[in-house]
Amino acid sequence: MTHLPGPIFNAPGRATADRGLPTPAYDTPRPGPQKEKRLSARPTFFQRLIVPGLLRTWWSGVRHIWQKKLTVQWPEQVREVSDNYRGVHRLNKDDRGRMKCVACFLCQTACPANCIRIEAGPSPWPDRPKYAVRFTIDELRCVFCGMCEEACPEDAIELTRIYSLVGTRRDEMLFDKEQLLTMYDLTRDEKHPLRW
């Protein structure tokens, strides 16, 4: 049986000996430098002067003053978000303009933020028994994780790239079925190569 060195359990040459166990072959001190570098070594004289270090730190902040700025000056500048950005939800429509959702509640079940609320009822169309009578997403609770999209068996719910999401009251941010279907109309022609 071969022994593999176990640095976690046996510090070279010490731990096993302390426990009165025979020293395994691999535990014999190896030739060469054994001294470890320690992070908490005594500071050198130069380090103990502090002031040069302080100046260096100060300068590292100050030189940023004339470096390139990352801020996007919204709304004059509009940020180009990545293709798989996850923004406001939309409820997709089929080619006949009907909501695709069949009210299976899988998005509601998958949602980690509990922001989706569906009320199901008998569908007015013959090709499905059930559809969502009400479909509400609390955009304030949503964490935009995309799990609803992932869970949907009908590709009926998707996240768009729309990120400018503002309201002046909380109830404005409860997006109902009509609003979510409108989001589809707004983003119908957008293509999301990574997810759609």
Next chain:
Amino acid sequence: MSDVRLTIDDREVVVPEGTTILEAARSVGIEIPHFCYHPGLSAPSNCRMCLVEVQGQDKLVPSCATAVADGMVVRTGTPRVHESHRSVMEFYLSNHPLDCPVCDQAGECVLQDYSYGWGSATSRFEETKVTQPVKDVGPDIVLYADRCIMCTRCVRFLREVSGTGELSVIHRGVRSEIHVAGDRPVTNPLAGNIVDICPVGALCSKDFLFKCRVWWLTSTASACPRCARACSIRVDSSEGRILRIKPRENAAVNGMWICDEGRFAFRQWHGAGRLDVPLVNGDRGFTHCDWDEAIALAARSLRQVAMRYGGESVAFIGSPWATIEENMLLARLFVSLGATMGSLWPAPAESPQRFPGFEISGEKAWNVAGARRTLMDVAGQLLTLDRLADEIERGRVRAVYALGGAYRGALVPCDDLGLELLEFFAIQTCFVTDKGLKANLILPGASPYEKVGTVRNERGVLQEVNAVMSPPGQARRDWDILMALAKALAATVDDDLTRAVLDRPAAQWNYTRSASGNE
């Protein structure tokens, strides 16, 4: 009947002669997959899911219809058995619409569960699936014939348990379907059970349809308040609303079934019209008041009557809709005031309904037996309502305090009690009935689904009752109202009282909690 010793999956099993392999396996916790077998019905062994390997037999045998034999060696998990399961599942799934996302059964569907074990992720089936219509089976039941796997549990239930036989299987092979004879839709009082026993989402309750996905239901074990049989039930609720009620298996009470009256009994307390504030009858008719006022008024009035005419002029009326504890607290409280006369609201009586495999009691309240016995135990005697009416007329009873808790209209037969002759009448109830309108004080109590306690059914079985939700608005559990009244009447009484009440059934009635039972 002698015992048979056999081996199932290397485990010694001893069961009575005549037991089937499936049941024997079940008794030691080995679950053999099955569709058509149901413990409450005959076993036609037509689903072929429960095939197992028996040593010495070439072919696999249907475990639900094969009786055990001495020395039998059964294996339920061999590759051959699993291959059989896979074949059967492929067969079922080839013509199943696989519409789990919109199917109400999803989450509690046997076919779905077995698919995880033995279903194939891909299908070899290229042909068009046979589609069948959605059929209206009865006023409460709809059949999604597409999803049906022809286990015939519903057909057998209607033949064997309800004895009505409205459903049958017509045609054969892939075209077979569940058929409702045109003139006889499924309207029998036990019809709801076929929805429960349907292993897939073919039979759905119209009442529950699309209401909620089952994984969001909270299940509470309780007893059915609808009749004196007090069937063991499971109340499924979501967000504080009862959405459906299903039977719990309890051999001592209801076996495996409940009747539709009990299934939908929650509607009688649910919904609009529930009393949710205390009402006091003053100069301007009934007005709302707060609880402190109401309890103070009750205590003051009862004490006044007791002082002026003696304690025995105060009477109480228990309720068969209240738990044993509530009735006992009521009786002890009033006996401690000096009351000697107590009565019990009669439960509405109908003729009992008997079916080949089930019986519905004619007394329409769950705790008739428990309430009567409790009140008798504490008060020593129990007057009929007629006797109480006499006593009121003769002026020997001047104040009455009653538990109600009944559904709307259930207390109507007690209209001629002569309440107008009383100086004080208070009732804890759920609805403002005609009766209530003659009261001085109406206190909003709890429905049977909002209580915690014990009930005793007509066969003497005690069952735990658990609260599914809180009473609406300001309404309170009747126990809490009585405790508040007890406190207002005599501050020292309550600790002793509680202990006495809570210990009593256990000590006296060889109290065995029988609320367990299997799902």
Next chain:
Amino acid sequence: MELSESSRQEIDRLIATCRTRREAIVQVLEIVQRGQGYVGDEAVSYVANRLGVGRADVEDVLSFYPVYHRRPVGRFVVKVCRSLPCAHMGAARVVDHLSERLGVAVGQTGGDGRFTLLEVECLGACDRAPAMMINDDVFGPLTPERIDAILASLKDG
């Protein structure tokens, strides 16, 4: 259509010999069909009442056996097997051909009332697939030419 008196008597005699009522269903239906040529709705109700079982039970049995007819049939009842061996050997083509030649759809009776075309399960003639049965005679293996010849002989007969 009323059941004939003789059929009723025959049914009564039969029931007297049966232990349970359900087991009599097959034979009672047999009697009805022999008397009327088919088992109509009224007959189903009569049988159900007479035996004290549900209509559903009667229809259960009735629909299982293709020998029973729910509607009046023609003089020649043409039953084409659609079970697996016959299906493989081209039962669908046989049905199409018959349907075209007789001018009736599957399950229908021709305008002149001579032919009824039905699809049934196995006729037990897998060795002669595809097979069909006209009244009590089984024919197969079938080709369009053979079918034409058989039909022609029927017209003659």
Next chain:
Amino acid sequence: MMIAINLVKVLIVFAFVQAMAGLTLWAERRLSALMQDRWGPNRLGPFGLLQPLADSVKLLLKEDITPQGVDRLLYYLAPAMSLAPALMTVAVVPFGEPVTLFGQYVVPLQVADIHLGILFILAVGSLEIYGIVFGAWASNNKYSLLGGVRSVAQMLSYELFMGGSLVGVVMLTGSLRLNDIVASQQHLLWGWLPAWNLFRQPLGFVVFLVAAFAETNRLPFDLPESEQELVGGYHTEYSSMKFVMFFIAEYAAVFTMSALLATVFLGGYGLPGLSVAECGPVWWLPVAQAAVFLTKTLLFVLLFITVRWSLSRLRYDQLMRLGWKVMLPLALLNIVVTGTLMFLWRTTG
């Protein structure tokens, strides 16, 4: 007439310090943003200069919450006590040589020309601690109290060598009057180096600078506030106007301290060659001197700001060790060295 002129001076200086506090706030926000690769407030007015105004309007309109269980008197007093010393210290700081108005009134360009200027500053500056401690104590909040306690310890430790670090300057000047200190820095050393105390008292300057940071409770010495651990320290429970006063006090203190630094170590309003003695009483001289003074002051303000956004806060024990074991000995060393050198200079030169 002198009274009127003095009143006008008081008003001007008072308003000016307030305005500079706002400007400092703006500069802090812009600079901190720039140091973090952002732009900072740039919407309101040119370069966002009106942002402090908007901030104060916002803060004034906020609900003024008085938490339960506060010591009312001290709670209301604390912000004012915090603001007052910061505004008072600036009174003795000169921003130009005296001018003669209407040919008869000699007006010193400072609110009060007192002989004990330095002592006045040290004394009044120490009062600022009362605002903080009162606020911390009165708030009925453990975090505030902790901030207050830290503040006291910090002030006690750093006041000591703050005074000590100025002794060298006073020894060189021979006066505690700020005008004298400014005047003593007007000549050139060796013909090219301004005789600023920065160069004559480098050690004293460093020690005083450290003390100045500590005195204004700014990073790396903002232990009384330390948002990350004490929420907001002594002003956690303050809102609206009272919070504004604490806020202004901080920036007023920064400005005042910068002015003091400029005066004592950078020659104040003076530049070599820019004085009545050399230019005569020309009308633009006071303006130029004020501008020089302001420039020097703003340099220190910038230093204060950039230091805040680049250095991290000291731990409490480090703070104490730095004060007592490094800065105090250094201050004493500075006195000894200065005294020795002065003695040598006099005996030899």
